[in-house]
Amino acid sequence: MVQPFRQRCYSGSGKSTLLNILGALDQPTKGDVYFNDRSFSKMTQNELADFRNQNLGFIFQFHHLLPEFSAIENVLIPTWIKAGRGTNIKAARAKELLELVGLKDFIKSKVTNLSGGQQQRVAIARALINDPAILLGDEPTGNLDSESTDQVYGLFRTINETLGTTLLIVTHNDHIAAKSDRVIELADGRISRDYLNSSFDDEEAFLKVAPVYCKICQHMRVEKHHL
């Protein structure tokens, strides 16, 4: 997994299960997952917990922030887990990340006072704080309006380009899939298609990936032409 890629799947095809297995949260009934030649099945629960903490960042459909903590505290939680104590040594980095996701003015806010899109962006900053190799997203924009969705995906691109983080995103939104470098399509628990988007130009990608009934895509295509 060296390339940023996304999988696009249909409901019930096993995408969330796959993501949980890749995220070391669930065990496969058959087979194994390797990360840098380390086998998940040979790691203890505690080792897997450390692995998740240090190598993975999770972004879920529901932001899953801790309402008891402020925005910056939520971002810092993975560093606390890593250090085993409530340290502020990475507070500067957390501020940087919150600025990166556009929440400069909400650093000390209680997360319950933020909008859905803002909360999701806090979750993204939190997923990035331990400099993970892979960012796993399970429908990360599933609960957001199209404007917030665009912001979040723009952000993913920036993260991918500036930090070199691999993003693995589960979605059945074709328009999002069309924006990724690599698309793996799942159907009934099997890979049905696997192709690189980066070889196409935007126009071609949209036509290839987005089915005709994708209204947003149509709309965006028009917008793009205007630009």
Next chain:
Amino acid sequence: MMFEWKVATRFLKEGKGQSIFILLGISVGVAVMVFLNTLISGLQEDLINQTVGNSAHVWLTGQSVFEQQISEMGEDNVVAGNADPRPVQLNNWQAMIEVLGERDDLRGILPLVEGNAFYVNNSVATPVIIKGFDSQKADAIYNITTRITTGNSNYDGNNLLVGHTFATDNELKPGDIIKLNLPSGSSQSFVISGIFDLGNSAVNSSWMVMDLSRAQKLLGYGNEVTKIEMQVKEIFEAENIDASIDNRLDHVVVDNWIESNSSLLTALQSQSASSIMIQVFVLLAVTLGISSVLAVSVVQKSKQLGILKAMGTKSGQASRIFLLQGSILGIIGSLIGAAFGIGLVQMFLWGTSLSTGVPLFPLSIQPQNILVIAIISSLSSTIAAFVPANRSSKLNPVEVIRNG
């Protein structure tokens, strides 16, 4: 600050209503325990003090000729005849006093002579007990000087002190002369110098307190005494002290207050037992309360726990978050409860002294008891958190994430 601590305190702080509620529960429980404990031990102390506070705890008398002849019980042993009821004199009592004086578990030692006599008034004979005290030493046990109601406490020469009940019954006052008839047939007159109240009606109606040398002469003991009375420092050590004195001295009979007040002690013990029972049940209720509140809290926080676990929190850490909550609640609740309990005790003292000016009975706050209650309650709170903590550690993050 430990990571688990930070999360635990934040959970408690954010769930303010719930935390305050359970703290209140623990505090009330601990307060009840502290109050009950102080009340019962104060009551018992008062009772014991009233019973034996101003009397002998351990005493020794001489072995009568009859007692000296008691042999091992066998099948052919037959006992017949009359025993001499007259108290036997203690041989070599000065040496015994010296031996007893070396012990540091005794507070007061009083050699005395005891004997029976009759006071005859209008042809009614009242049996009385003559107590010949060494006036220098009697106060160590009986505190008689401070317990004179009328007259003075001087009982040397032909002066004697009589009890409050005796004086009232026979219409006697200080300065009156009374005549005592002895079993031997002789009779002698004494001047009442004072009237005492030792707080015990049997004593107040029968004791004639006079000087040791006067009583020795009156009862015909020469220079000898019939009894040595002692007060011990640790009242419940009386039995052990009795045994050790018995070991040390020959030809004496040693008795103690515990043996002669066994029914009182049984009552005290059952009172303590019921007090402890109540405290155990209160503790149980408090523990179950904490356990259920934390169990609910695990369910409430399952989303947060799932996400913490997805981010790398280990199962052990997840369970510690709840154990910590249990102990934090327990410690704070115990401290508040202890203060509250002490407040209740003060209110009891104040409330019962409103009408009379003195409390119903004195209660003394016992810091060591309160400490024990607080420690046990804190520990129980931690233990109460074990079940919820275990549930928290078993929580599967996948389920939480899937269900949002």
